[in-house]
Amino acid sequence: MPTNYLTGDELAELIDCAPTSFACMRRYLERYNWPFEPNLRGFSRVSRPYLDARMSGTASPAEAPDAGAEPDFSMFAT
Numbered sequence: 001m002p003t004n005y006l007t008g009d010e011l012a013e014l015i016d017c018a019p020t021s022f023a024c025m026r027r028y029l030e031r032y033n034w035p036f037e038p039n040l041r042g043f044s045r046v047s048r049p050y051l052d053a054r055m056s057g058t059a060s061p062a063e064a065p066d067a068g069a070e071p072d073f074s075m076f077a078t
Contacts, residue, residue: 005045014051033061 012019015028022042029036029044034054036044053059 002048004048006048006051008043011044011046 006014008019011025012021015025017024017028022044025044026036026038026042028034029046034046035050036046038044050059054061
């Protein structure tokens with residue numbers, strides 16, 4: 001019975017890497033703005049409904065955070 005998250009084999013097939021290559025999976029998911037949540041072992045958990053929506057074109061890629069953004073520290077100015 002399928003779970004709400006992709007298995008290691010399914011994610012590896014999507015990315016075309018080894019099922020145990022967690023760093024490769026994470027790099028791919030970050031590069032292409034796929035939302036994921038790492039578990040305690042470092043495996044990137046990807047939602048099966050999000051995969052279905054993204055592959056069918058009903059979900060757009062998640063927005064990547066602005067790497068150059070700085071927090072507003074003006075409240076600490078004296």
